[in-house]
Amino acid sequence: MSDHGEPVRLSEPRVDIRSPFGRLALTHVLSLAGDALVAMSLAGSLFFDVDPSEARWKIGAYLLFTMAPFALVGPLIGPAMDRAKGGHRAVLVGSAVGRAVVAFLMIGSVSGDSLLLFPEAFVMLVLAKTYQVAKAAIVPTVVDSDAGLVEANSKLQLISGLAGFAAGIPGGLLLLVIGPSAVVFLAALAFGAAVIAALRVPATTIAAEPAGDQEKAELRSAGVLSAASAMGTLRAVVGFVTFLLAFALRGGEKVAELGTGLGRVAGAVPSGTELSPGDAIAPPGGTPAWHFGVIVALSVAGGLVGAAVAPFVRRAIREELLLLGSLGLGVVAGLSGALMAGLSGQAMLAFFIAIAASAGKQAFDAVVQRDAPDANRGRSFARFESRFQVAWVLGAFIPVVVPLPTRIGGWFVALLTLAAAVFFAIGMKAVGRGEAPPRLPTARQVGRQVRTKVESRRSRRSATADRGGSADAGGGAPS
Structure with a gap:
């Protein structure tokens, strides 16, 4: 419940923009519309004209940079924002102001093909993901009950997807008639409107007190941690697929329409042409620009389908089975990308992954609201969202530093989500028996084990050296 006005009833399909939830929804629509317009402006600029092989090291460095805010948000900045009245609303406003300013700066960069476009684009990425963390914390404060959380997030997902489509119409016209600078100018106006909308979001306190022992125990329960691990895998896969397809669409791999053998028979590849290892699976050729639009449209559509279907499926099956099914759909997505060539495989990979993640x-x-009833929803969702954003960046980092064809990337997605599904299913069974589910060792545990082994070896070597020295001393003594 919000501190301002009546609680929002989410059983109705419409959203009242005068209500606390409606104000947040309007902010979300404008923010996501601005993000969509920025992405569209980049599609017609230097950002997608640069050689992918030359851009990889820059993108990798910026991705590492994007992890810093989320590493700080959880343990340091997060608790302070939780206890400050309007702390997360301030982040909503600040992220919108920051993106509006950066969008205005990008107008000159996209029109003049300036290399400043790269850092500006990734500052946009950082601000957009920081906004997602703050939004996740505020949602529980603007609904009438915990039961409305899933429906509220579903509505936000749906309206944000519709906002992306709606922004794409004027954005596409401006891109064709004027150019990318006009599109990013429209994005700046959208972010400016988001600032005004964010100022009207209720300035609630997310968590007046630090997390108690009971809240910490609930959030660290086996069910919640297993679900968080599964969701983190899905978010990492989204980041991986995003950059895998981005490099594929920008010439990171050839268009796989004909196999080399068939191409030679058909005359598409001259018999005297020497082919590189990458050409052995597809003939030379660039990727048409409209492929980008198809994949973006299917990604948005997949997110809408997942958001619309999930609440209905949840009524028929348990939350864990819905999450397990999402991982299974990730396997289907990976197999689609691995087994289907060209645009069809790329499109199905993007579409099914978007459904699975949504x-x-x-x-x-739903798992958190059920298994952690005494936990502060805003605080817990914000912290989990911070971790998921880090997982997204780590997943995106893989195809940036390791060039991969779409088909190889599809196999990677299929194997990773299959392993996560098996691990989650085993954990579910263990929780059902009242046992602790198996868990992979953390980085701290691995480091501790390594240090213990190193110290043990040093101790044994020191003891051996001492015994050898004593023996030498005894042998050298006069009889």
């Missing part, structure tokens, strides 16, 4: 998020939210 539905999986609804399932995870």
Whole structure:
């Protein structure tokens, strides 16, 4: 419940923009519309004209940079924002102001092909993901009950997807008639409107007191941690697929329409042409620009489908089964990308992963609200969202530093989500028996084990050296 006005009833399909939830929804629509317009402006600029092989090291460095805010948000900045009245609303406003300023700076960069476009684009990425963390904390404060959380997040997902489509119409016209500078100018106006909308979001306190022992125990329970691990895998896969397809569409691999053998028979590849290892699976050729639009459209559509279907599926099956099904859909997505060539494989990979991630998020939210009834929702969702954003960046980092064809990337997605599904299913069975589920060792545990082994070896070597020295001394003594 919000501190301002009546609680929002989410059983109705419409959203009242005068209500606390409606104000947040309007902010979300404008923010996501601005993000969509920025992405569209980049599609017609230097950002997608640069040689992918030359851009990889820059993108990798910026991705590492994007992890810093989320590493700080959880343990340091997060608790302070939780206890400050309007702390997370201030982040909403600040992220919108920052993106509006950066969008105005990008007008000159996209029109003049300036290399400043790269850092500006990734500052946009950082601000957009910081906004997602703050939004996740505020949602529980603007609904009438915990039961409305999944429906609220579903509505936000749906309206944000519709906002992306709606922004794409004027954005596409401006891109064709004027150019990318006009599109990013429209994005700046959208972010400016988001600032005004964010100022009207209720200035509630997310968590007046630090997390108590009971809240910490609930959030660290086996069910919540297993679900968080599964959701983190899905978010990492989204980051991986995003940059895998981005490099594929920008010439990171050849268009796989004909196999080399068939191409030679058909005359598409001259018999005297020497082919590189990358050409052995597809003939030379660039990727048409409209492929980008198809994949973006299917990604948005997949997110809408997942958000619309998840609440209905949840009524028929348990939350864990919905999350497990999302991982299974990730396997289907990976196999589609691995077995289907060219645009069809890339499109199906993007579409099914978007459905899986969207539905999986609804399932995870439901697990937290069920298994951690005494936990502060805003605080817990913000912290989990911070971790998921780090997982996204780590997943995106892989195809940036390791060039991969779409098909190889598809196999990676299929194997990773299959392993996560098996691990989650085993954990579910263990929790059902009242046992602790198996868990992979953390980085701290691995480091501790390594240090213990190193110190043990040093101790044994020191003891051996001492015994050898004593023996030498005894042998050298006069009889």
